[in-house]
Amino acid sequence: MPDQVVFAMEVTLNGLMAGVLYALVALGFVLIYKASGIFNYAQGVMALFAAMTLVGIMEGQVPFSHLINAMFGTDVHHFGWHLPGLAAILLTMVVMVALAWCVQQFVMRHLVGQEPIILFMATIGLAYFLEGLSDLMWGSEIKKLDVGLPQGLNEMIDNATYNIFGYGFFIDNLDIVATVIAALLVIALVAFSQYTKEGRAMRAVADDHQAALSVGISLNFIWVMVWSVAGFVALVAGIMWGTKSGVQFSLSLIALKALPVLMLGGFTSIPGAIVGGLIIGVGEKLFDFMIGPLVGGATENWFAYVLALIFLVFRPQGLFGEKIIERV
Amino acid sequence: MLDQAEGYTTADGRKIGGVVMEMKNITLRFGGVVAIKDISFDIREGEIRAIIGPNGAGKSSMLNVISGFYVPQEGEVWFHGSRRPPMRPYEVARQGIARTFQNIALFEGMSVLDNVMTGRLTHMKTGVFSQALWKGPAEKEENENREVAEKIIDFLEIQHIRKTPVSRLPYGLKKRVELARALAAQPKLLLLDEPMAGMNVEEKEDMSRFILDVNDEFGTTIALIEHDMGVVMDLSDRVVVMDYGKKIGDGSPDEVRNNQDVIDAYLGVAHD
Numbered sequence: 001m002p003d004q005v006v007f008a009m010e011v012t013l014n015g016l017m018a019g020v021l022y023a024l025v026a027l028g029f030v031l032i033y034k035a036s037g038i039f040n041y042a043q044g045v046m047a048l049f050a051a052m053t054l055v056g057i058m059e060g061q062v063p064f065s066h067l068i069n070a071m072f073g074t075d076v077h078h079f080g081w082h083l084p085g086l087a088a089i090l091l092t093m094v095v096m097v098a099l100a101w102c103v104q105q106f107v108m109r110h111l112v113g114q115e116p117i118i119l120f121m122a123t124i125g126l127a128y129f130l131e132g133l134s135d136l137m138w139g140s141e142i143k144k145l146d147v148g149l150p151q152g153l154n155e156m157i158d159n160a161t162y163n164i165f166g167y168g169f170f171i172d173n174l175d176i177v178a179t180v181i182a183a184l185l186v187i188a189l190v191a192f193s194q195y196t197k198e199g200r201a202m203r204a205v206a207d208d209h210q211a212a213l214s215v216g217i218s219l220n221f222i223w224v225m226v227w228s229v230a231g232f233v234a235l236v237a238g239i240m241w242g243t244k245s246g247v248q249f250s251l252s253l254i255a256l257k258a259l260p261v262l263m264l265g266g267f268t269s270i271p272g273a274i275v276g277g278l279i280i281g282v283g284e285k286l287f288d289f290m291i292g293p294l295v296g297g298a299t300e301n302w303f304a305y306v307l308a309l310i311f312l313v314f315r316p317q318g319l320f321g322e323k324i325i326e327r328v
Numbered sequence: 329m330l331d332q333a334e335g336y337t338t339a340d341g342r343k344i345g346g347v348v349m350e351m352k353n354i355t356l357r358f359g360g361v362v363a364i365k366d367i368s369f370d371i372r373e374g375e376i377r378a379i380i381g382p383n384g385a386g387k388s389s390m391l392n393v394i395s396g397f398y399v400p401q402e403g404e405v406w407f408h409g410s411r412r413p414p415m416r417p418y419e420v421a422r423q424g425i426a427r428t429f430q431n432i433a434l435f436e437g438m439s440v441l442d443n444v445m446t447g448r449l450t451h452m453k454t455g456v457f458s459q460a461l462w463k464g465p466a467e468k469e470e471n472e473n474r475e476v477a478e479k480i481i482d483f484l485e486i487q488h489i490r491k492t493p494v495s496r497l498p499y500g501l502k503k504r505v506e507l508a509r510a511l512a513a514q515p516k517l518l519l520l521d522e523p524m525a526g527m528n529v530e531e532k533e534d535m536s537r538f539i540l541d542v543n544d545e546f547g548t549t550i551a552l553i554e555h556d557m558g559v560v561m562d563l564s565d566r567v568v569v570m571d572y573g574k575k576i577g578d579g580s581p582d583e584v585r586n587n588q589d590v591i592d593a594y595l596g597v598a599h600d
Contacts, residue, residue, distance in 0.1 A: 188460070195470075196459035197452040204446045207435035214395065214433065215513065216421035216450040268437075 003167070010161075010169045011289045012282055017175035019281020020182045021240055025254050026261040026273040027189065028233040032226060033267045034193070034206050036108070038119045042127035044255025046099075046231060049134045051238030051247045053095050055145050056138040058088040063137045085147030089235070096231030097224075104224045112209065112219070131252065140249070145242035149177050178240045182274070185236060189229075189270050202226060260308035266321025275319060280304045335372055338565050345373030347406075348549050349394065349517055354403035356389055363389040364400065365573040371517065376543055377551045378560045381570035382593060387553045388430060390570070391521050394551070395427045396420035408516070422450050426515035428506045430522045430553075436495040440505050443494055444481060447512025448473040480511045483545070484538055500531040504538070511542060518542070520552035524559060532556065536563055557594075561585065569593070 025047065032040040040046075056063065060079040069075055083091070107122055150173040162168035193199035201217045202225070209219060241251055257280075265276025284303040292299045311318065335344040349371040356364040364386045371377045379387045392398040393405070396417040405412045407423065415423075426447070435443050451473060452459075458466040481487055484504050489497060494505060503523060510518055523539065524532045536559055542548050554560045560567065561581040569577035569584055571593040577584045584590055 191460040192456070196456045197449050198456050199460075200442065200446060201449055203438060203442075204435050204449075207437050208433050210397075210429065211433035211435060211509075212446075213397075213417035214421055214427050214429070215446050215509065216418050217446075218416070218418045 006165045006167050008286065008289060010167075011285045013169060013171060014175075015282035015285030016278055017171070017179060017281070018285065019278035020175070020179045020274075021237070021244075021277075022254075022257050022261050022281055023274045023277025024178070024182050024185070024233065024237040024240060025258040026265065026277055027185070027270065028230045028237065029255075029258055029262055030265075030267060030270055030273045031189070031233060032230045034203065034270075036119075036223060036226060037116055037206055038108075038123060039116070039267070040230065041120065041123040041255070042130055043230065043234060043258070044252040045127045045130045045134075046096075046234035047238040047241065047254065048247070048249070048252040049099070049130050049238075050092060050096060050231065050235040051145060051242035051251060052134045052138045052143070054088055054092045054147070054235070054239065055143045055242070055247050057091050058083050058085065058147070059143075061138060066139060067136060089147065089239070092235055093232060096235055097228045100224050100227030100231050103227050104220060108223055108227075109220065127252075131249075142246050142248040145239065145247050147239060147243070149174055149239075149243055151243065174240070174243060181236060181240070185233065186270060186274055189233075192229075193270065198222075198225060257304065260304035262318070263308040264311050264318055266318025269318070269320035272318055272320030280307065283307060338375075342374065342544075342565075344375045344565065347371070348373045348408065349551075350406040351390075351394070352404040352406065354390070354393060354400045354405070356386075356393060356398055356400045362573050364393070364570075366403075367568075367570070367573075367575045368403075369568050369575065369578055371549060371551050372566075373549055374543070374547050375549060375565040376539070376563055377549075378564035378567045379551065379553050379570060380555075380557070380560050380567060384572075385570040386573040387570055388521055391427070391519050391551070391553055394420075394517075395425055395519055421513070424513070424516035425519065426510035426513040426517075427519035428503070428510050428521055428523060430525060432499075432502045432506055434494045434502060434506055434509070437493065439491050439493055440486060440497075440508075441477065441481070441490045443505055444477045444508045444512045445473065447509040448477060450513060451476075476514070477512050480508050483541070484508050484511075500527055500534075503527070503531075503535065507535075507538065507542075511546070511548070514546075516549065518548050518550045520550060520554075522553050522555065524554060524556055532559060539563060 025044065028043040028046070029040060032038055032043070060081040060083065062068070062076050062079060065077050103126065107126060108119070111119055111122055152173055154171045154173045154176060157171045158168040193202060201212070201222055204212045204215070204217060205219060205222045212219065237254075238247075238251065241254055245251075261273060261276040261280050263276075264279055265272030265274070284300045287303045288297065288299045335346055337343055347370045351370070352368050354364055354367050355362070367390070379390055381387050389398060393400050396415045396419065399414045435446065452469060454466040454469050458464055459470070481490060484507060486501065486504055486508060489501060494502060497505065507520070507523065520539070524535050527535065539550065539552070540563065543550055552564070564581060566579060567577070567581055567584045568575060569587070569590045576589040576593055577587040579587075
């Protein structure tokens with residue numbers, strides 16, 4: 001097999017893995033959008049907040065330590081413990097549920113029935129608030145996150161491909177783990193929204209608030225639930241991205257990469273977020289590999305957005321989005 | 329006339345039971361506007377109770393008070409013999425009061441079957457994990473609820489559109505789906521807000537037939553608001569007439585028809 005083809009195969013595989021990570025972030029957006037019609041600008045920052053909280057809890061960092069020290073002249077920084085990954089993840093989830101409750105109680109509850117643009121603006125405010133809160137709570141330095149996920153070159157794939165093609169593929173173990181976790185997450189989320197009464201209630205709330213009330217659905221409960229699930233997805237995305245590239249402010253910018261994914265897959269479809277993520281992941285890697293050299297490279301930065309733009313022209317609801325039907 | 333404790337027998341021989349819901353001296357204000365002024369009436373088990381009146385009389389407000397969407401400033405709501413504290417609409421729904429809306433409120437993105445199944449939400453008890461796994465008691469429960477939903481879909485003759493997204497349906501069918509969803513909750517009291525608004529004669533006849541059949545087959549107590557006088561007089565056992573937020577008549581269709589205040593309200597009266 002010619003070298004170029006083999007190399008393209010490796011690039012495709014890596015693209016698929018990167019796509020899974022995009023999809024993970026996009027999932028959080030889809031969930032909140034499906035259940036409340038809100039485009040949650042804060043999703044990326046939620047991933048950052050979750051990752052920082054996770055690191056902080058694992059390292060036994062005292063939250064708000066700088067603030068406390070500055071106010072009371074003390075010198076506390078650490079509780080002096082190190083928690084195992086799983087325990088810290090569970091504790092972080094508790095924090096994310098508490099955050100969901102606060103968002104509902106202090107922001108969203110007061111905006112029921114408002115225009116979508118107002119709700120969107122509220123989430124922008126939430127994003128900046130969370131950004132500041134994460135720094136205030138845990139400090140702004142770049143942190144390393146290691147919850148015990150395998151990392152580095154997968155030798156099995158390396159050896160196997162070397163034997164077949166005479167060229168070993170470089171596949172990161174972390175990417176494989178991310179793929180498996182994303183697959184499990186999607187299956188769980190689809191089962192949840194399609195087969196449980198909470199899921200059905202969630203879809204009902206997204207469609208019509210009045211009607212949902214009239215069949216006995218508590219809007220408050222559903223929204224806290226939805227923000228909690230979005231917090232959970234943010235946590236998973238935060239763990240994956242944080243392990244890959246360190247926990248730092250730029251983590252919140254991955255949300256921007258999720259936008260074209262959503263336009264491709266459709267804002268209302270969970271499978272759409274996955275397929276959209278994969279297409280963009282593979283697309284940008286292959287495009288950069290094949291067309292990149294002709295135009296001077298660095299196509300990864302804009303390819304996704306151009307693709308999304310083309311989609312907006314021809315299929316505004318995305319690949320899997322609910323078709324917009326208007327009876328006149 | 330009425331026997332307060334026991335109920336009565338209708339002209340067509342149906343037995344009407346005791347009081348299910350009683351409104352006592354309800355007053356509802358929006359700022360300076362008095363939408364409902366000191367109105368009392370009751371709804372009895374198994375009857376079809378109509379609330380009529382000219383536009384802006386406060387009929388829909390009254391229905392919203394019953395279903396918890398509005399909380400009256402004065403007066404008491406009694407349901408099944410006990411006074412109901414101020415409740416949120418979803419709590420009222422869980423007590424067994426289902427409703428439809430004047431401007432249809434359906435889950436447009438979901439199929440007809442899914443819409444009807446949301447009416448069963450309050451009857452589902454198993455946990456979220458067993459439901460997601462579709463195992464054991466959750467599977468049994470889903471099947472039982474599905475059976476109830478299918479029975480109602482059959483009853484209202486909407487089998488052929490079971491899987492159709494509601495947004496694709498014409499107006500008349502949407503109204504019927506909304507009725508199906510309300511019925512799926514197997515309510516103790518069913519509230520219909522203008523079930524026949526905007527329908528043609530044929531659709532109105534269908535809807536009238538369904539309302540009568542529902543009452544007959546399931547024994548459902550129904551309170552409805554309607555503009556079409558002919559329909560109201562044919563359907564209902566007792567009628568409350570409202571005008572400018574006040575009650576101006578209450579009784580059988582014949583009594584109401586011959587009530588001078590009611591005639592004045594509908595035909596107008598010379599002010600001199």
